[in-house]
Amino acid sequence: MRGQCTYTLGELARICGVEVEGDPCTLIEGVGTLEGAEPGEITFLTNPLYRAQLGHTRATAVILKKQDREATDLPCLITDNPHGCYARVAQKLFPEVRPQPGIHGTAEIHPEARISPLASIGAQAVIEAGALIDDGVVVGAGGYVGERVHLAQDVFLYPRVTLYAGVTLGPRTLVHSGVVIGADGFGMAWQEGRWLKIPQVGSVRIGADVEIGANTTIDRGAIEDTVIEEGVKLDNLIQIAHNCRIGAHTVIAGCTGISGSSRIGARCRIGGGVGIVGHVEICDGVTVSGFSLITKSITQPGVYTSAIPSQPHREWLHTLAHLRGLPEWAERIRRLEMAQVQHDH
Amino acid sequence: MRGQCTYTLGELARICGVEVEGDPCTLIEGVGTLEGAEPGEITFLTNPLYRAQLGHTRATAVILKKQDREATDLPCLITDNPHGCYARVAQKLFPEVRPQPGIHGTAEIHPEARISPLASIGAQAVIEAGALIDDGVVVGAGGYVGERVHLAQDVFLYPRVTLYAGVTLGPRTLVHSGVVIGADGFGMAWQEGRWLKIPQVGSVRIGADVEIGANTTIDRGAIEDTVIEEGVKLDNLIQIAHNCRIGAHTVIAGCTGISGSSRIGARCRIGGGVGIVGHVEICDGVTVSGFSLITKSITQPGVYTSAIPSQPHREWLHTLAHLRGLPEWAERIRRLEMAQVQHDH
Amino acid sequence: MRGQCTYTLGELARICGVEVEGDPCTLIEGVGTLEGAEPGEITFLTNPLYRAQLGHTRATAVILKKQDREATDLPCLITDNPHGCYARVAQKLFPEVRPQPGIHGTAEIHPEARISPLASIGAQAVIEAGALIDDGVVVGAGGYVGERVHLAQDVFLYPRVTLYAGVTLGPRTLVHSGVVIGADGFGMAWQEGRWLKIPQVGSVRIGADVEIGANTTIDRGAIEDTVIEEGVKLDNLIQIAHNCRIGAHTVIAGCTGISGSSRIGARCRIGGGVGIVGHVEICDGVTVSGFSLITKSITQPGVYTSAIPSQPHREWLHTLAHLRGLPEWAERIRRLEMAQVQHDH
Incomplete structure (x- = not known):
């Protein structure tokens, strides 16, 4: 895949703080997989299982570990963390494109919203009273930004994101299309043969550098706030119920549901299709295997599982x-x- | 959390039909949790596990059961159902705010739609031909109301709800953002090596006082209608397939999927992440534990489970x-x- | 359910290439279930369990197999595949209605988009630069069509579909509301205590005659494309991660999640609530039971299961x-x- 920019291998080595072997003037114009790369592209090797593919890759350079160096004659970036180095290289070759600042003529802006002149508001977006939108923010087409929402610097909302009243997003947080943040938590009380709605008067606070996948939902708190800490990465179609707290740099894969008032620690890795019941606490550094169910608090880091593989x-x-x-x-x-x-x- | 209104404890007791102990003139201006409440706020105790927290709450008053009365000196509302009483109190302190009636200038209204002058249609909403919108209805920004949809009195659609042609919603029903009601059911027939689409010609009928969580989907019937009865509460990211019927006052938690033509009774409680296969009948008063699978009809009330908690x-x-x-x-x-x-x- | 058109039984027999028994001039004006049909409607029998209902159906005609012929005196269409025949009949009686070609006045079209004069672009849709929209395409109200998206002939997008930059859809593909195609895959690398985002520079290619259910998400590839082959049918609330490939004519039921780089063969049947881990290959003709987990590649057609039915x-x-x-x-x-x-x- 051809990038938008071109770098020499030496420049990329310097940017990533890694060693280069082979001609540092080699031009890198894109990225590719070991199997699919075209000349001019850089590829990477993380899993020794794929080492054999190195022999016939058409890539022009490779990112790999020192111990895999002998497996190829191509120019290389040598690093302990090829995946991390690849991320940096790809970010350079494919820099994020942000639309020009300004408010599209079809956007509907409440006169009491405050929008930085360095923000970009897309077509048919709706911004309500009291919203505060900082420098560098992008609100994609058709985004809905409720009353008193605060979008910190460089927040990026893809088209058709919905933020209910009072929600706050930290700097550089990125939200994909279809996400709904701040809808009412699932709170009700049984009385005289019917459910009474319990007003959900808390909000949602989301930290810096969070990414939220398409169609994921995060409910507002019943009384206090639902909190997503900095650096959390949420995949698509995840449900985070009211009053959850997700610790910093935790990742959660798609289709997972977390029930009300549960607290996930920092740097956890929660697989896809996982269920976590309400009111549990999971300590830092826990991994939950995909398709597993957590029914009580976890106080020791480690891997936890209840998934059963299929048989005939x-x-x-x-x-x-x-x-x-x-x-x-x-x-x-x-x-x-x-x-x-x-x-x- | 400070409310929009202030009441005396005595007024709240009268509204809820419960006993007051302590000074009935105590002013209540908001709600809080046992741990987080500020002076001026009322809190509640339902779970005796948290009784110890009563001692150091900063709340000004408490809603609790008679048997917990001795655990605090604070003014109290005494009731058998503190949760229900709290719901009523919170509804009073945080009354639902509805936008002014009227049609926003950017909404796109078909000339053959009939819209009550007491309804509110938000920015960039689209209302198709034959839609009938009653008094007090709110269609949030960017809502899509298909042909011949009927929204009964006081229906509330948060922004970006999509209602396909022919769907009907009962009075006071509340629908959160991203919900899609009336998309085609998953119906097809295998013929000559490919799938033929079966037109989905039924619709969706939703009763009064239903609440539907963010990004939930409810498909239209294949021939007859999909039906959600009054008082049903659906959480986020639920899938209700074509021709299901969900009985009155049943609650379903997030990420649950119900396959086609299944019938859930009244006053059931279906947990999160549950699967219910097609063409089963579940009688009234059944509880399904979260993350469980129902593969056949249930004729006896009770609790049903197949979920396995994780281990190391x-x-x-x-x-x-x-x-x-x-x-x-x-x-x-x-x-x-x-x-x-x-x-x- | 009364259709939009009327046919004689003889005409329907000819269209479907099946035998008619009874008066071929019988007028058919709609479709109904065995139990719910009204006079003038045609019904069908596929499951011999329901044969008893044939006796008291009010339908005017029935589609059934030769061996069920004796169970009714009604005029019949006789076929080995009543379900397929019903699909064809219903398609005739309820022909798909497409809006008139043209671009709604409130749609926002980039001057560098190319839109066929025979396409229909709905209210408040947004079409970005470089988009290519062929004859007969329908973009529903509020649809978002990103840069360089290609919509082939007769693609139908219901309201509020979001297509990120570069996504391509084959002829006649039908996408329901709330679907998000082409959002970033869940790719990141751990470095120095935080996650680095890996730019997702592949796209999504979707074949002809695909149908995609409401609020389903399909992520763009990390480097190469995510691919959905022709004739695939996806239900609601499905997550397809980056670099998956779904083979032709495979069907996947609701709430299923497929992790990155997995390949599903052709003509597979994947149940609802299924999980498929990343980097597996499933051969053609595999059925996965609902609520089951696939953790490794499958090389033999057949049925695979790990779901556990509930007990008291x-x-x-x-x-x-x-x-x-x-x-x-x-x-x-x-x-x-x-x-x-x-x-x-």
């Missing part, structure tokens, strides 16, 4: 039948043990 | 290995029993 | 306790076997 359907039916039969099998083992004890006497 | 990964791998080995273990138990029988003879 | 909660707790106890039970079986061996010697 017929085998699975047997496993299930035995699972259902476990109480009976246990009873039969007990009887065998009793018989043995009697026999031994 | 290494332990879980052992459990899984044993689970896979169950058929073999069963065989070994049988052999032991046979040996014992032979031995006894 | 109390029974389930017993099953769970025994599941947790499996390592201990295994140990006890081993001890019994040892004792027996010793005894036999």
Whole structure:
């Protein structure tokens, strides 16, 4: 994939603070996978499983670890963290493009909103009273920015993001299309045969450098705020319920749901399709495997799992039948043990 | 959290039909949690686990049960249902704010739509031909109201709700942003190596006092309608497939999916991340635990579960290995029993 | 349900290439279920379980298999594939309605977009530079069509679809409201205590005759493209991560998530609420049961499952306790076997 910019390998090495081997004047114009790269592109090797592919890549240069250096004659960037180095290189070759500052003629801006002249407000966006939009912010087409929302410097909202009243986003936070932040938490009380709505009067506070994937939802707090700390990365179609707190630099993969008032620590890694029940606390540094369920607090870092891989359907039916039969099998083992004890006497 | 209104404790007691203890002239200006409340705010105690926190709350008054009365000297509202009472109090202190009636200049209204002069249509909303919008309805910014949609009195659509043609919503129903109601059900027939689309010609009928969470989807019926009865509360990111019927006052938590033609009874409580297969019937008063799967009809009220809590990964791998080995273990138990029988003879 | 058109049974038989029995001049004006049909409507029988209902249907005609012919005196369409025949009949009686070509006055079109005069662009849609929109395309109200997007002939976007830059859709592909295609994949690298964003420079290519359900998300590729092949049908609230490839005519039910770089074969049937981990390959013709997890590649067609049906909660707790106890039970079986061996010697 051809980038928007061109660098020499030496310049990239300097930017990333890594070693270069081979001609530092090699021109790098894009990025590619080991298999798909075209001449002029740089590729990377993180997983030794793919080392064999190095032999026939058409890439012009490779980012890799010292121990993989001998596997290729191509010019290289040598680093302990090829993935991180690749991220920096790709950021340079494909710099983020921000629209020009200014307010599109079709956007609807409340007279009591305050918008930096260095912000960009897209077509058909709606900005409500009391919103505060800082320098460098982008509100994509059709974005909805509710009353008293604060978007800090360089926040980027892709088209069709919805922010309810009072929500705040920290600097450089990036929100993808279809995201809804600040909708009412799922709070109600049962009284006289029906549910009474409990007004959700807290808000949502989101830190700096957060990224939120498409169609993810984050509910406002019942009384106090829902909080997403700095550097958190949320994938698509995630549900964060009211009064959750997600710790700094935690990543959560798609389709995961976190119930109300749960607190996830910092630098956790939560897989996709995970469920976390309400009112639990998960300490820093926990990994939850995809498709697993967390039902109580976790106080030790580590990996936690309850996911079951599929089997051919017929085998699975047997496993299930035995699972259902476990109480009976246990009873039969007990009887065998009793018989043995009697026999031994 | 400071409210928009102020009441005396005595007024709140009267509104809620509960007893007051302590000075009925105490001014209540907001709500707070036991831990976070500020002076002037009222808090509540439902779970006796938190009774110890009563001692050092900074709240000015508390809603609690008679049996918890002795745990505090603060003025109190005494009730069997503190949660319900709190809901009423919070509704009074934070009354729902509705925009002024009128049609925003940027909304696009088909000339054959009928809109009450007491309704409010937000910026950039689109209302199609034949839509019927009653008194007190709010269509938020960017809402899409398809042909022949009927929005009954006081329906509230937050920004960016999409209602396909023919959908009807009952009085006071509240729909959050990103919701899509009436998209085609997932209906197709396999013929000659490809899928033929089956036109989805039913619609969606939603009762009174329903609430629908952000980015939830409810599909239109294949032939007859999909039906959500009155008082149902749906959380975020729920999928309701074509021709489902959800009974009155049932609540469903986030990320749950219900397959086509299933019928859920009244006053059920369906947890988050639940799956319900198609064409089943669940009777009234059933609770499904979060992350569980329902594969057949349920005819008895009660709680149903298939969720497995996580273990440390290494332990879980052992459990899984044993689970896979169950058929073999069963065989070994049988052999032991046979040996014992032979031995006894 | 009354259709928009009327046909004789004979005309429908000819269109579908099936046999008619009974009066071919019978007028058919709509469709109904066996139970709910009104006179003038045609119904169908696929499942022999419902054969008894044939006796008291009020329908005017029935689509069924030869072997069910004797169960009714009504005029019939006889076919091996009643479901497919019903699809064709319903398509005739309820022809898709497309809006008139033309660009709505409130749509915002970049001067460098190329839009066929035979396309229809709805109210408040936004079309960016370099977009290419072919004949017969419909962009619903509030749709967002990013830079360089290509919409091939007769693509239909319901209201509020978001297509990021560079996405391409094949002919006749139909996309429901709230869908987001081309948002950034979930790619980042850990470096010095924080996550670096990896620019997602691939795109999304979607084939012909694809249908995508409401609020589904399909991420753009990290380097190469995410690909959805022709005839794929995706239900609502599905997450397709970056660099996935979904083979032709595969169907995926709602709430399923597919992690990055996985490849699903052609003509697969993936149930609802399924999880598929990253970097696996699933061959053609695989069925994955709803609520199951795929953790490794599948090379044989067939049905794969790991879903556990719910039990009454109390029974389930017993099953769970025994599941947790499996390592201990295994140990006890081993001890019994040892004792027996010793005894036999």
